[in-house]
Amino acid sequence: MKKILSMLLVLILALSTATFAFAEEESDADYILGNGVLNIGITLFAPINYEDPETGDLIGFDTELAKAVCADLGIEANFIVISWDAKEIELNSKNIDCIWNGMCITPEREENMSISEPYLLNTQAMVMKAEREEEIMADVNGYTVVAEQGSTGEGKLQGTIEDDDTVEVSAQEYFSGCTYIPVGSMANALLEVKSGTADIALVDSVCALGMVRPDSDYADLVVNMDNNFGDQFYGIAFRKGSDFTAMVNESIAKLKEDGTVAELAEKYGLTDALIQ
Amino acid sequence: MAILEVTGLSKHFGELEVIRDISFSLEKGESLAIIGSSGSGKTTLLRCLTALETPDTGVIRVSGDTVFDAAQPRPKGAQARANQLRFGLVFQSFNLFPQYTALKNVTLAAELLAKERADYKANKKRILSEIAEKGRAALESVGLSAKADNYPHQLSGGQQQRVAIARALMLEPDILCFDEPTSALDPELTGEVLNVIRSLADRDTTMLIVTHEMQFARQVADNVLFMDGGVIVEYGKAEDVIGNPREERTRRFLERYSNERYSSNG
Amino acid sequence: MFTPEGAVVLGKLLDGFVLNLQIFVITLIGSLPLGLIIMFGSRSRLGLRVFGRKFRPIRLLTRGFVWVIRGTPLMLQLIFVFYGPGLMGLPPIKSRVTATLVTFVINYAAYFSEIFRGGIDSIPQGQYEAGQVLGMTKRQVFFKVVLLQVVKRVTPSVGNEIITLVKDTSLSRIISVTEILFVADNYTRQGLLWPLFTTAVFFLVFNGLVTLALGRIERKMDYFRA
Numbered sequence: 001m002k003k004i005l006s007m008l009l010v011l012i013l014a015l016s017t018a019t020f021a022f023a024e025e026e027s028d029a030d031y032i033l034g035n036g037v038l039n040i041g042i043t044l045f046a047p048i049n050y051e052d053p054e055t056g057d058l059i060g061f062d063t064e065l066a067k068a069v070c071a072d073l074g075i076e077a078n079f080i081v082i083s084w085d086a087k088e089i090e091l092n093s094k095n096i097d098c099i100w101n102g103m104c105i106t107p108e109r110e111e112n113m114s115i116s117e118p119y120l121l122n123t124q125a126m127v128m129k130a131e132r133e134e135e136i137m138a139d140v141n142g143y144t145v146v147a148e149q150g151s152t153g154e155g156k157l158q159g160t161i162e163d164d165d166t167v168e169v170s171a172q173e174y175f176s177g178c179t180y181i182p183v184g185s186m187a188n189a190l191l192e193v194k195s196g197t198a199d200i201a202l203v204d205s206v207c208a209l210g211m212v213r214p215d216s217d218y219a220d221l222v223v224n225m226d227n228n229f230g231d232q233f234y235g236i237a238f239r240k241g242s243d244f245t246a247m248v249n250e251s252i253a254k255l256k257e258d259g260t261v262a263e264l265a266e267k268y269g270l271t272d273a274l275i276q
Numbered sequence: 277m278a279i280l281e282v283t284g285l286s287k288h289f290g291e292l293e294v295i296r297d298i299s300f301s302l303e304k305g306e307s308l309a310i311i312g313s314s315g316s317g318k319t320t321l322l323r324c325l326t327a328l329e330t331p332d333t334g335v336i337r338v339s340g341d342t343v344f345d346a347a348q349p350r351p352k353g354a355q356a357r358a359n360q361l362r363f364g365l366v367f368q369s370f371n372l373f374p375q376y377t378a379l380k381n382v383t384l385a386a387e388l389l390a391k392e393r394a395d396y397k398a399n400k401k402r403i404l405s406e407i408a409e410k411g412r413a414a415l416e417s418v419g420l421s422a423k424a425d426n427y428p429h430q431l432s433g434g435q436q437q438r439v440a441i442a443r444a445l446m447l448e449p450d451i452l453c454f455d456e457p458t459s460a461l462d463p464e465l466t467g468e469v470l471n472v473i474r475s476l477a478d479r480d481t482t483m484l485i486v487t488h489e490m491q492f493a494r495q496v497a498d499n500v501l502f503m504d505g506g507v508i509v510e511y512g513k514a515e516d517v518i519g520n521p522r523e524e525r526t527r528r529f530l531e532r533y534s535n536e537r538y539s540s541n542g
Numbered sequence: 543m544f545t546p547e548g549a550v551v552l553g554k555l556l557d558g559f560v561l562n563l564q565i566f567v568i569t570l571i572g573s574l575p576l577g578l579i580i581m582f583g584s585r586s587r588l589g590l591r592v593f594g595r596k597f598r599p600i601r602l603l604t605r606g607f608v609w610v611i612r613g614t615p616l617m618l619q620l621i622f623v624f625y626g627p628g629l630m631g632l633p634p635i636k637s638r639v640t641a642t643l644v645t646f647v648i649n650y651a652a653y654f655s656e657i658f659r660g661g662i663d664s665i666p667q668g669q670y671e672a673g674q675v676l677g678m679t680k681r682q683v684f685f686k687v688v689l690l691q692v693v694k695r696v697t698p699s700v701g702n703e704i705i706t707l708v709k710d711t712s713l714s715r716i717i718s719v720t721e722i723l724f725v726a727d728n729y730t731r732q733g734l735l736w737p738l739f740t741t742a743v744f745f746l747v748f749n750g751l752v753t754l755a756l757g758r759i760e761r762k763m764d765y766f767r768a
Contacts, residue, residue, distance in 0.1 A: 085727050089735065146718075149727060181638075182728075183718045195628030197635065328671055357677045365675040371668035375690045375766045384686065385676035429767040447676065 028242035032097050036075050040066055041082040041096035045187065046210035047268040048102040049079065061268040065119070065252070066100050068260055072251045084185060085150075088112065091239055098244075099237040102206055104152040106161060106232075114242040117249045118233030119261075121273045124153050124171065125205040126224040127193055127212060133222050136199060141177030143199035146189045149182035152232050153202035167230035171202065174227060187211065190218055206234070206273060233275065277340060279304040279482055280325075280451055285334030287324055294320045296506045298334070302451065305480035309487055309497035309514065313529060317506040318486045322455050325484070326365045327356075338362045338450055364449030368456045370436045372428040378439045379424040382446050383411035389447075414442040418472050434465035438472055445476075452476070454485040470496075490533060494518045502526045551729060551737050558722035559744045562711040565642055565721070569707060572647035574700075577654025580604055584659055604655075611652035617713050620645050624717040642714040646707075653703055661696035662688065665768075691768035701756040708749050 032038055042049040042062070049060040058079055070077035082090045090096045091113065104122060105115055128136050136143060147153035155161030156171035157180055163170050181198060183189050189201035190211060201208075208223045238245045255261050256276075265274040278301035285298040295317040302308055310318045323329040325336060327344070336344040343359040351359060372381050386407045390396055396403060415421055418438040428436055437457055444452055454473065458466040470492050476483065477496045487493055493500055493514060500517040502510040502525075510523045521527045584605050589598030611619070624641040628634030635641045665688050673683035715724035722741050729737040 085730060088730065149718075149724070181718055182720075182724075184716060188718075191625055195625040195634055197625060197628055326675055328674065357679070360675065361677045363675070365671075367668060367672065369666075369668055371666075371672035373669065373672070373687050374768045375694075385673075385678060388678060388682050388686065427766050443676070 028097075028239055029244040029247060032244050033073075033075060037078050038066075038070050038073075038075050038098065039078050039080055039096045041087055041090050041099045042079050042101045043084050043185070044081060045102075045207055047270065048206065048210070049100075050210075061120075061264055061270055062100050062102060064264050064267075065255070065261065068255055068264075069248055069251045072254065073247060084148075087237075091237065097238065098248075102204065102234050103237055104204070104232040105235040106152065106155065109237060113237040113240055114245045115238070116236040116245055117252065118235050118275050119252060120206065120234035120270065121275055122152075122232045122234055123205045123225065124156060124202055124229040124232075125208040126227070127190055127201040127203060127208050127218075127221050128199060128224065129193065129196075130220055130222045132199070133224060137224065137226065140174065140200070143178050144181060144197075145175050145178045145200040145202055146181050146183045146192045146198040147202040148186045148189055149184060151186070152204065154180075154182055156229050157202060163230055166228070168228040171229040174229070175202075190221065193221060194218060202229075204232075206270065209269070278302060279306075279339055280484075281335075281337040282325070283335045283337075285321070285324055285331050285336070287320055287329060287331045294506055295324070295331075295503075298508060300501060300508065300511060302482065302484065304482055306498045307477045307481070307483040307485065307496060309485045309493035309500045310503060311487065311490065311493060311500060311518075311529075312503035312509075313532075316503040318503045319455055321503070322365070322453050322484065322486050325451075326363045326453055327360055328365075361447055362450045364444035364447060364452045366437070366440050366444050366452070366454045366457050368459050370428075370433070370440045370460070372436055372440055372443075374428050377425050377427055378415060378420060378431065378442075379408070379411050381428070381439055382414050382443045383407050385443075386410070386446055411442075411446060414446045415439070417445065417475075418442045419468075432465060433461045434468045437461065437469045441469075441472055441476075450482060452481055452483045454483065454487070456486055456488060458487070458489060488533075490518055490530065502529065504529065551734075552740070554725050555722055555737060555741060555744065558720055558725035559741075559748075561639070561719060561721045562708070562744075563748070565639070565646060565711040565714060565719075566708055568643050569646040569650055569711075570704065572643070573650035573654055576647060576651035577658055580608065580651055580655035581658040581662070584608060584655060585662070608652045608655060611649055612656070616645070616649050616710060617716050619649060620713060620717050638714070638717050638719045641717060642719055646710070646714075650703065650707060654700065657696050657699045657703065658692065660699075661692040664695055665691055690763075694763040694766070694768045697756070697760055697763065701753075701760075704756065705749055705752055708752060709745060 044050050047060055048062045049058065050063075051057065052059045063079065066079075067077045080090075080096055082096060084101075087096075087099050087101075091099060099113075102120065102122070103109070105118060109115060145157065147157055152161060153171075156163070157175050159172040163172075178200070181192075183192060183198075186201075186203040186207045189198075189203055190208075192198035193201045194217070205223070205225060212218045212221050212223050236245075236248060238248075252261070262271070262274065265271045280302040282301065283299045285295060286293065287295050298317075298321055300308075310321065312318045320329060324331045324334075330350070331344065331346055333346045334344075335342060335346070338359075342348075343362055350356070372378075373384065376384060387404065390403050390407060393403070412421065412424060415424055418441050420435060420438055420442065423431060423435060423439075428439070431439065437460075441457075457473065458469050461469065466489070470489065473483070473485065474492075474496050485493070485497065495514075497514045499512065500510075500514045501508055502517060502521075502523070504525050510517055510521060510526045512522075516522075517526065518530065521530060583600050583603070586598060586600040586604070588600050589596055591597065620642060623645045624635055624638065669687055669691070670683055673687045678686065712721055712723040714721055715727070718724070722744060723738075726738040726741050729735075
């Protein structure tokens with residue numbers, strides 16, 4: 001039985017590494033430009049990549065920025081909705097060519113993928129029921145806090161992402177008296193708070209502000225940013241070692257200069273978050 | 277006094293009146309064969325007697341006790357089951373319980389009945405061994421002592437039907453009913469079953485036999501009842517009804533029957 | 543993976559899988575008898591005539607219930623059971639595992655009830671009639687005559703559901719039960735992919751054992767044909 005088990009493991013490993021080995025053969029830029037299409041992995045959330053509820057069209061800050069970059073490079077932008085859990089697998093298996101989805105830059109991600117220059121500033125926000133804000137902010141100990149599994153919020157909470165000099169309050173210390181539960185997505189984190197199965201959601205401020213609006217079902221929640229748990233930067237992820245990253249960086253710089261990026265930021269209420 | 281008295285029995289399914297105003301009686305130790313073409317109502321009559329169907333009208337009396345009266349509310353519970361046990365029934369398709377051995381098939385019902393006895397808990401062992409002994413005797417009477425521990429699927433059709441007969445005998449019914457007991461059997465297996473029934477007749481078992489075997493009915497039955505279209509057409513001594521029928525309808529049935537018999541046998 | 547860290551990861555996966563096994567065992571213990579009860583409900587003849595049509599409230603209710611449970615995704619039911627009370631202004635459920643167990647027991651009971659119903663309907667009428675003419679009560683006919691035949695007939699289908707259940711336990715990660723796939727996801731998000739694929743081994747090994755056990759049960763009933 002042990003023998004069969006270890007043989008199975010080896011087989012699975014061999015299969016999964018083989019996929020990555022092939023990826024190295026051709027220049028990534030040649031591969032993408034040769035295809036004439038940039039396959040962009042996204043998940044749907046406002047105000048980054050989302051469907052306009054009235055028209056059903058895909059819109060959002062990242063959506064429009066990606067389209068502008070692709071137009072500049074003379075290729076087509078093709079958006080593919082992926083499971084956030086599987087984003088690395090999607091990227092490495094070439095189902096997608098990049099992750100352009102308000103992704104925080106972390107040291108780990110920088111190690112595993114090739115990441116663009118930062119283009120948006122993000123911070124971690126606490127989301128809770130409006131009627132309970134006072135009570136929770138008075139003493140956070142004893143409450144249940146949720147964050148997206150693998151997100152920056154979780155990293156900060158558990159201390160796996162080290163605090164840098166932008167941090168004013170250490171999330172790990174601040175929430176040390178709380179019960180932490182990881183959930184599948186930021187949207188799920190807000191659902192937990194709304195249904196009362198958790199008290200606080202620690203999520204990206206960009207995402208929280210996009211979802212908690214007076215016209216949404218989360219209108220009874222509030223976004224609290226009293227504590228600055230540190231700043232993060234959004235970047236675009238490409239396959240590790242990709243030479244396409246530099247081309248995108250160049251293109252974004254060009255779009256910044258001609259004012260396109262600032263225009264987009266204003267349209268989606270992200271002017272303050274824009275990195276000049 | 278007759279052991280069985282049936283008066284004015286009728287039954288309809290939807291629009292169709294399957295049996296109509298059936299009356300007859302049966303003496304203790306008598307065997308009565310019921311013959312007739314398919315659809316004549318003979319099986320329905322048997323099912324009405326054994327409480328598998330509820331007649332619309334009529335009265336059934338066993339040894340003077342009313343076991344069914346369409347004008348009265350149906351008895352329930354213990355009384356209904358006591359009435360039920362006045363009759364035994366052997367099915368065309370045996371209906372043995374596949375998960376039990378031949379012996380257990382024979383003894384199961386008796387064991388369940390014994391549980392209701394007041395002294396069951398105190399004498400459980402003795403009661404069960406008596407039942408087992410009686411079951412073996414019942415199997416012996418149908419010549420299947422050797423097959424007591426076999427499961428139904430290990431037995432031939434003829435053997436299965438003999439177990440079914442032993443199972444019915446075990447509860448000592450006043451009247452033992454057979455519903456075409458050999459119709460589901462290959463021709464070479466009918467003999468062993470008919471022999472068992474014949475030996476029961478020799479021991480003066482009171483029997484009602486719905487059958488297609490005319491020769492057998494003539495030899496074994498004391499009386500024969502011919503049904504057609506849901507009514508009794510002719511009733512009389514076996515050799516009279518089969519050997520020398522009075523009614524035109526009986527004659528036609530017997531003729532057609534023997535023709536079919538010959539043609540199907542080549 | 544044959545490194546010290548590999549051992550730690552395998553240990554964490556095993557911790558997660560223990561949760562899958564707990565959900566599996568408790569769901570099985572709860573849903574088989576509940577399935578039997580639901581089956582009785584869906585076969586209930588209790589009712590009355592309304593304007594010449596037969597109206598059987600218990601049967602109608604249970605069949606409607608089974609339709610809803612079988613007609614909606616298990617994952618959605620998990621979300622509904624766990625988040626529903628809080629969203630409807632009731633006290634929220636605090637235990638994710640409890641919500642999972644409640645959902646799984648109900649869901650699998652509905653499937654089992656239909657399998658049982660099919661099994662009972664397939665038993666020939668003659669078995670009931672034979673029991674009746676031998677003076678058995680309805681209860682005796684069911685338990686002494688019919689039940690074991692039904693068990694034999696439904697074992698292959700029930701076995702199929704049981705093997706599906708082993709895998710379905712992983713759906714609980716949608717409400718953040720830290721079962722094996724949830725644990726493996728943690729590593730995937732860190733760029734470590736082998737743990738995710740290795741979970742397959744856990745499922746395969748356990749389902750292998752389940753298959754062997756089911757085979758034994760089927761062989762135990764080989765002595766008769768039904």
